[in-house]
Amino acid sequence: xxxxxxxxxxxxxxxxxxxxxxxxxxxxxxxxxxxxxxxxxxxxxxxxxxxxxxxxxxxxxxxxxxxxxxxxxxxxxxxxxxxxxxxxxxxxxxxxxxxxxxxxxxxxxxxxxxxxxxxxxxxxxxxxxxxxxxxxxxxxxxxxxxxxxxxxxxxxxxxxxxxxxxxxxxxxxxxxxxxxxxxxxxxxxxxxxxxxxxxxxxxxxxxxxxxxxxxxxxxxxxxxxxxxxxxxxxxxxxxxxxxxxxxxxxxxxxxxxxxxxxxxxxxxxxxxxxxxxxxxxxxxxxxxxxxxxxxxxxxxxxxxxxxxxxxxxxxxxxxxxxxxxxxxxxxxxxxxxxxxxxxxxxxxxxxxxxxxxxxxxxxxxxxxxxxxxx
Amino acid sequence: xxxxxxxxxxxxxxxxxxxxxxxxxxxxxxxxxxxxxxxxxxxxxxxxxxxxxxxxxxxxxxxxxxxxxxxxxxxxxxxxxxxxxxxxxxxxxxxxxxxxxxxxxxxxxxxxxxxxxxxxxxxxxxxxxxxxxxxxxxxxxxxxxxxxxxxxxxxxxxxxxxxxxxxxxxxxxxxxxxxxxxxxxxxxxxxxxxxxxxxxxxxxxxxxxxxxxxxxxxxxxxxxxxxxxxxxxxxxxxxxxxxxxxxxxxxxxxxxxxxxxxxxxxxxxxxxxxxxxxxxxxxxxxxxxxxxxxxxxxxxxxxxxxxxxxxxxxxxxxxxxxxxx
Numbered sequence: 230x231x232x233x234x235x236x237x238x239x240x241x242x243x244x245x246x247x248x249x250x251x252x253x254x255x256x257x258x259x260x261x262x263x264x265x266x267x268x269x270x271x272x273x274x275x276x277x278x279x280x281x282x283x284x285x286x287x288x289x290x291x292x293x294x295x296x297x298x299x300x301x302x303x304x305x306x307x308x309x310x311x312x313x314x315x316x317x318x319x320x321x322x323x324x325x326x327x328x329x330x331x332x333x334x335x336x337x338x339x340x341x342x343x344x345x346x347x348x349x350x351x352x353x354x355x356x357x358x359x360x361x362x363x364x365x366x367x368x369x370x371x372x373x374x375x376x377x378x379x380x381x382x383x384x385x386x387x388x389x390x391x392x393x394x395x396x397x398x399x400x401x402x403x404x405x406x407x408x409x410x411x412x413x414x415x416x417x418x419x420x421x422x423x424x425x426x427x428x429x430x431x432x433x434x435x436x437x438x439x440x441x442x443x444x445x446x447x448x449x450x451x452x453x454x455x456x457x458x459x460x461x462x463x464x465x466x467x468x469x470x471x472x473x474x475x476x477x478x479x480x481x482x483x484x485x486x487x488x489x490x491x492x493x494x495x496x497x498x499x500x501x502x503x504x505x506x507x508x509x510x511x512x513x514x515x516x517x518x519x520x521x522x523x524x525x526x527x528x529x530x531x532x533x534x535x536x537x538x539x540x541x542x543x544x545x546x547x548x549x550x551x552x553x554x555x556x557x558x559x560x561x562x563x564x565x566x567x568x569x570x571x572x573x574x575x576x577x578x579x580x581x582x583x584x585x586x587x588x589x590x591x592x593x594x595x596x597x598x599x600x601x602x603x
Numbered sequence: 604x605x606x607x608x609x610x611x612x613x614x615x616x617x618x619x620x621x622x623x624x625x626x627x628x629x630x631x632x633x634x635x636x637x638x639x640x641x642x643x644x645x646x647x648x649x650x651x652x653x654x655x656x657x658x659x660x661x662x663x664x665x666x667x668x669x670x671x672x673x674x675x676x677x678x679x680x681x682x683x684x685x686x687x688x689x690x691x692x693x694x695x696x697x698x699x700x701x702x703x704x705x706x707x708x709x710x711x712x713x714x715x716x717x718x719x720x721x722x723x724x725x726x727x728x729x730x731x732x733x734x735x736x737x738x739x740x741x742x743x744x745x746x747x748x749x750x751x752x753x754x755x756x757x758x759x760x761x762x763x764x765x766x767x768x769x770x771x772x773x774x775x776x777x778x779x780x781x782x783x784x785x786x787x788x789x790x791x792x793x794x795x796x797x798x799x800x801x802x803x804x805x806x807x808x809x810x811x812x813x814x815x816x817x818x819x820x821x822x823x824x825x826x827x828x829x830x831x832x833x834x835x836x837x838x839x840x841x842x843x844x845x846x847x848x849x850x851x852x853x854x855x856x857x858x859x860x861x862x863x864x865x866x867x868x869x870x871x872x873x874x875x876x877x878x879x880x881x882x883x884x885x886x887x888x889x890x891x892x893x894x895x896x897x898x899x900x901x902x903x904x905x906x907x908x909x910x911x912x913x914x915x916x917x918x919x920x921x922x923x924x925x926x927x928x
Contacts, residue, residue, distance in 0.1 A: 240839060248734050251727075252744050255751070255807065261765040261775065277772050278765070401610040409617040416625055417663035424656040430927060432660070437923040439671045441864045441916045445890050445905040447670060449898045450677030464609055468617075473670020476663055505655055506629040534755030536871045537887075541894065553757040557875045561761075568765070568773055575761040579754045586753035590746065597812065598819050 266572035269377035273568050284373040286320060288329050292365035293356050304357045311370055312352040322348040322370035329369030382573035391547060392574055395555040399533060399578070401464060402543070402551055406471035406532045407525055413472070414479030415521065419509045421480065422487035423495060433484070439477040447474070448541045455542070464549070467542040474538070475528045482527075485599050486520035487513055523596025526589050530582050552578040621662065628658045675909065682902035696903040706904075708882055709889040712798055713867070716885055717911075719799065721862040723806045725855060728813025732821055733843060745818065749811035756808070756871030763804045764876070767791055792881045801883055804872050809865065813858045820854040821847060860915050867908050 264278040272285045293307045300306070311319065321330035324340040332338045337347040344358040348370055356366055386392045420426075421433055451470060452462070460466045490513065498508050514521075532538075536553040543549050550559065556574055564570045586593065632654060637647040685692050700706045731748055735741035751759060768774030769789045771781035776790055790800045824847055832846045848855070870887035877883045879892060890904035 244734050244738065248731070248738060248741075248744050251731060251734075252747050255748050255810075257775070258762045258766050258807075259750070259754075262762045265765060274770075274772060277775070277778050279775075279778070397607055401607050405610050405613045405617060408614055409621070412618060412621040413662045413666065416621075416659040420656040420659035424652075424659070426653065426656040429656075430924070432664075433927065434920045434924055436667075438916050438920050439667060441912055441919060442671050442675065443864075443868055443905065443908045443912055445868070445887060446678045446902075446909050447674035448894060448905070449681055449902045450674045451670065453677075453681075453898075465613070468613055469666075470670065473666045476667055477671065480663060504629070504633065505652075505659075506625070509659075530753055534758070536755070536757055536874070537868075537891070540891070553755055553871075556761065557757050557871070561875065568768075571761060572765070575758050579758040582753040582755070583750070586750065587746070590749070593752075594815050594819075597815050 262572050262575055265568055266382055266576045267378045267380070268569055269379065269381070270567065270569045272374070272377055281376055281378075284318075284375050285377075286371050286373050288369065288371050290326075290329070290367055290369050293354065293368055295362045295365045298362050301357075304359055305362050307354075307356040307362065307366070309354060310352045311348060311354055311368060311372075317352060317372045317374055319348055319350055319352050319370050319372050322346070322354075322368065324366075324368065326367070326369065330371045334370075382569040383577070386570050386573050386577070390560070390570075390574075391550075392552070392555065392577060394548070395550050395552045396577065398543075398549055399551040399553075402467055402471070402539065403529060403532045405468045406475070407528045409468065410472045410475040410479050410528060411521055411525060414476055414483055414524070415514060415517070416509070417476075418480050418483035418487055419505075419513055421484045423508075423513070424505065436477050436480050436484075440481060442477075444474060444537060448537075452541055462542060462544040464543070467538060470538055470542050471528075471532050471535075475531070478527065479524050482524050482596060482599055483517060483520050486517055490516055519592060519595060520599065522589065522592040523599070526585060526593050527596055529585060533582055624662065625659070629655070632658065678902040678905050678909075682899060682906050684899050686897045686899050688898060692899075696899045697907075700900060700903050700907075705884060706889060709884040709886050710907075712883065713885045713911075715798055716802055716805075716866050717863055719802050720805050720809065720866050721859045723802075724809040724862050725813045725817075725859050727806065727810040728815075728858065729817050729848075729855070731810065731814045732818035733847070736818070736821060745811075745814060748814055751808045752811045754808065756804075756869060757875050759804055759808055760872050760875035763807075767800060767876075791877050791883075794882055797877070797881055797883055801872055801876055804876075805866065805869060809862050813862065816854060816858050817851065820851040824850050860918070864912060864915055867912060 261278050264281050265273055268278065268281055271287060272281070275285045275287050276283075289311070291311050291313075293309060295307070297307050297309065298305050299308070311317075311322075319334045321333055322338070323329045323331035324338055324344075324346045325331070332348075334348055334350045337345055340346055342358070342360065344356070344366075346354065346356050346366075346368065348354040348368065352372075354368060356362075356368070358366075421429060421436075447470070455461055455463075455466045460469070494512060494516075495508055498512055499505075503511070534553065536557060539551045539554050540558075543551065543554070547555075547559070552574075556571075556578060560571060560574050632651050637651040637654075681688065682696050683691060683693060685695070731745070735744050738744065754762070765773060766775045767790045769777060769787055771777040771787050774787075774790075777787040780787060791797045793800075828846055828850065829842055832842050837845065868887060870885070870891050873879055873883055873885055873888040874891065879888045884892075886904055886908055890901050890908070893901040893904065
């Protein structure tokens with residue numbers, strides 16, 4: 230319809246620009262997190278992530294070793310390089326804590342007691358004093374360090390903070406909680422779609438009603454029940470809880486899909502003598518693959534990202550923390566100011582869902598379209 | 604036993620158990636209880652077919668009743684007892700709760716959330732769906748706006764901490780204020796408005812959902828209606844508001860209610876961002892504050908949420924029944 234009268238070029242441009250703006254607005258926060266997760270911790274606190282491709286100016290302090298003193302005429306001299314063996318560019322320097330960037334690199338600064346200090350851009354310095362130098366004098370300088378991207382944050386969080394454990398726990402919760410409801414729901418959905426019996430309409434209405442029951446309602450009674458029967462707070466408990474909570478959506482999605490399968494195939498098979506069990510396993514189940522996949526993705530994303538159920542049904546010791554609990558209850562408190570570590574942890578926890586999302590977006594969209602009550 | 608091994612075992616037992624149950628129960632039904640090779644095969648087959656649906660439904664129905672039906676009753680029952688669960692106090696929990704300042708704030712804030720989040724997410728979703736409809740790179744734009752759907756609420760909260768942070772070298776908002784020379788402020792501590800900063804995180808997540816469904820609905824509009832309007836001289840805005848929107852009104856309502864339900868469940872954002880401080884408490888987070896401490900109060904809050912959801916539930920059921928007829 231692009232060529233229909235009524236489309237104005239100016240309007241097309243407005244559309245392009247507004248979509249670009251919205252996309253940028255939607256993308257910026259995530260990009261910030263991703264960039265920050267790779268940045269050096271000192272650089273994060275020195276400049277915003279949006280300046281990360283540029284060199285960062287930071288203030289440093291080094292001690293000139295008094296042991297290196299040489300005598301030059303009537304003055305004691307220390308020579309060296311503020312960067313030690315490393316490299317960098319000094320922009321300003323100073324000799325006092327109160328004014329650490331008083332002088333420009335290359336100048337010679339007059340300090341107290343007739344001492345002098347000069348620092349070149351490449352970091353080499355000369356410190357002179359008429360009297361003997363007993364203690365290591367301090368040199369303050371501002372240097373530009375090149376952008377420093379590395380995997381250090383990821384290494385730190387994986388190695389020292391039990392994040393690997395939390396990752397495995399999340400995986401442990403997610404996979405059985407995704408697979409088991411599918412099977413149970415598929416049989417029920419087939420019965421509700423293709424079998425005739427009294428009460429079918431009521432059961433479908435029940436499933437639709439249960440779709441919106443708030444999870445909060447289930448927490449206390451079920452935890453009490455789990456404690457009574459001896460499951461307590463455990464992986465078994467959370468698998469069962471996730472299975473129960475995921476079933477209404479699973480049954481609803483699968484039934485909607487199965488009802489749409491061609492009647493001829495199913496009735497033909499029955500005329501040929503296939504039992505319902507055979508029709509289900511040999512015909513309906515394979516044909517329903519797209520719906521099964523959509524539900525699997527939903528349930529996977531939901532269980533992976535869940536915080537509420539994990540907080541209630543898993544033990545509260547750090548050994549069984551999943552990643553969401555680990556981040557919300559532990560890292561935000563203990564590493565509150567360590568933005569690089571926080572960003573890396575968040576990115577580890579959202580990486581898998583993002584991969585699933587981008588590879589299986591097709592099924593997710595299809596599931597969404599079938600899953601909203603029309 | 605390591606949890607991972609336990610998980611693998613559970614998958615095997617769970618899947619094997621399910622398949623085994625369905626296979627064995629059907630076999631028993633057909634071969635032993637109602638075998639077709641007797642005097643009256645037709646009658647037996649009919650009988651077996653009357654029982655079979657319930658065999659298929661049994662595991663699902665038992666799980667649903669235990670994990671969703673029973674809690675509705677169980678929570679209400681528990682909410683009538685005191686903290687330790689020993690003394691029956693009638694509606695005592697509800698009375699003390701409604702008198703509590705924290706609960707009133709939570710209820711009011713929740714009201715704001717229910718008004719703002721579905722409206723904003725549906726509006727933005729509709730906007731993006733319409734704007735990207737005829738765009739060559741529309742699918743890429745949609746993918747990006749849809750992406751936050753895959754991110755956990757905890758992850759999203761952390762992402763937005765990098766926008767809201769107090770430090771102008773971390774938080775984007777304060778960096779922008781800083782470049783205009785304004786002093787940094789903490790958006791999450793601004794009374795009243797901090798709620799909207801939290802809400803926007805959920806809008807950011809849910810716009811993609813609204814967009815996907817509304818975009819499909821827009822595609823489903825018969826082209827003739829749009830063409831006719833254009834021939835009659837309607838401008839693009841008239842086509843959108845007078846022709847397209849009325850035709851997808853049903854879908855808009857569905858999206859709106861679905862997001863409304865979600866808003867009443869999400870405690871993660873408030874929990875991670877402010878912990879309910881600075882006047883940002885909402886009902887789900889208020890409930891979690893009492894979970895493990897006072898089950899009577901916690902279940903009472905949960906039941907209030909249930910009552911708020913009830914109209915939507917009834918409406919959904921009526922829609923579903925109407926559709927089946």
